[in-house]
Amino acid sequence: MGALFKAGIIGTGSYIPDNIVTNKDLEEIIDTSDEWIVSRTGIRERRIADATMATSDMASIAAKRAIKKANLSPKEIELIIVATATPDNNIPSTACIVQENIGAVNAAAFDINAACSGFIYGLITADQFIASGIYRNILVIGAESLSKFTDWTDRNTCILFGDGAGATVVGRVDKEYGILSRYLGADGGGSDLLKIEAGGSRMPADLKTVEKRLHYIYMDGSEVFKFAVRIMTSASERAVTLAGLTNKDIDFLIPHQANIRIIEAARKRLKLDEDKVYVNLDRFGNMSAASIPVALDEAVESNIISKGDNIIMVGFGGGLTWASALMKWAY
Ligand code: UT7
Numbered sequence: 001m002g003a004l005f006k007a008g009i010i011g012t013g014s015y016i017p018d019n020i021v022t023n024k025d026l027e028e029i030i031d032t033s034d035e036w037i038v039s040r041t042g043i044r045e046r047r048i049a050d051a052t053m054a055t056s057d058m059a060s061i062a063a064k065r066a067i068k069k070a071n072l073s074p075k076e077i078e079l080i081i082v083a084t085a086t087p088d089n090n091i092p093s094t095a096c097i098v099q100e101n102i103g104a105v106n107a108a109a110f111d112i113n114a115a116c117s118g119f120i121y122g123l124i125t126a127d128q129f130i131a132s133g134i135y136r137n138i139l140v141i142g143a144e145s146l147s148k149f150t151d152w153t154d155r156n157t158c159i160l161f162g163d164g165a166g167a168t169v170v171g172r173v174d175k176e177y178g179i180l181s182r183y184l185g186a187d188g189g190g191s192d193l194l195k196i197e198a199g200g201s202r203m204p205a206d207l208k209t210v211e212k213r214l215h216y217i218y219m220d221g222s223e224v225f226k227f228a229v230r231i232m233t234s235a236s237e238r239a240v241t242l243a244g245l246t247n248k249d250i251d252f253l254i255p256h257q258a259n260i261r262i263i264e265a266a267r268k269r270l271k272l273d274e275d276k277v278y279v280n281l282d283r284f285g286n287m288s289a290a291s292i293p294v295a296l297d298e299a300v301e302s303n304i305i306s307k308g309d310n311i312i313m314v315g316f317g318g319g320l321t322w323a324s325a326l327m328k329w330a331y
Helices: 023-027 034-041 055-069 094-102 115-131 207-211 221-242 260-269 288-301
Strands: 006-015 020-022 045-047 079-083 108-112 138-144 164-173 178-186 194-196 217-219 252-255 310-317 321-328
Touching: 006 055, 006 115, 006 288, 006 321, 020 023, 023 034, 034 260, 055 079, 055 094, 055 138, 055 164, 055 288, 079 094, 079 115, 094 108, 094 138, 108 115, 115 138, 115 164, 115 178, 115 288, 115 310, 115 321, 138 288, 164 288, 178 221, 221 252, 221 260, 221 310, 221 321, 252 260, 252 288, 288 310
Parallel strands: 006 178, 079 108, 079 138, 252 310
Antiparallel strands: 006 164, 020 045, 138 164, 178 321, 194 217, 310 321
């Protein structure tokens, strides 16, 4: 069935915790240095949510802001998709908690987990419901409380992550705007490279798993790095080709914010100027599924993006997963 309607983002919002943890702060707790972290990752500081704040709390604030931007009321939202790898609970979904928090009483709600690619997976899922005419207004949120799943004694991972939430409202837009291409991929063969080993049905959490710190994030950084450099470029190029465009038509790239060296490699291969690539990982670190929607909201709020711009969003992460989409900005 062909698309009946064109889907695009009609509002954005985000929430970032106030508490800043700098590289210097990390020097106090692990064997690392500001110089190492900045040169190897580009990260200078990250935000960490306080103990009482869960993923749904950040997601709900971001969602309310996005709904307001879209000039809608929560009751007009028909579906809530929360992309997260760090949900409040296994049951219920974080999306159901957000639905209650924001009063979106007419919305269906579910979570998806595609790790750092989750927001684009959610966006492309929402695109299908809009295109088919099933729903008109869908909240797509990327939200993460990575600090709660981070081993603060593991210098390989704890320097990388931050907490936050970004939300978008996806709705009908005029036919020349909106999502022009979508590309999703996965390689389960790499599932051991980035994982939280314990706490699921394979290895339920118990005293031993906690002692071994298996309920925290494990990552083989250098293997993920090689995959990321390759996939970031190829997935971006794929989004451009699928839209029937060329690299020259790209106005803006919003990449997943994992490592400045990965972003730079992709930028150079795509022959984009530095000011065409949005970077905020120096301030927020890697916020997994939240990183792209937070970057998008910042770019919109600072008027860097204008109506008619061709924007590529591209992400990669645990799974392994990757995803890209090209969108002609609708407002
Ligand atoms: O969003 C999900 C996807 N995740 C990513 O995209 C992350 C991808 N990976 C990366 O960004 C990089 O691999 C890291 C930033 C995680 C690591 O950078 P790297 O250049 O690949 O370093 P490495 O892991 O090869 O480690 C180099 C050295 C090692 O020491 P030796 O064995 O050479 O003596 C590490 O032990 O750096 C050491 N090291 C550190 N030194 C100071 C590792 N972490 C640190 C640290 N501070 N925090």
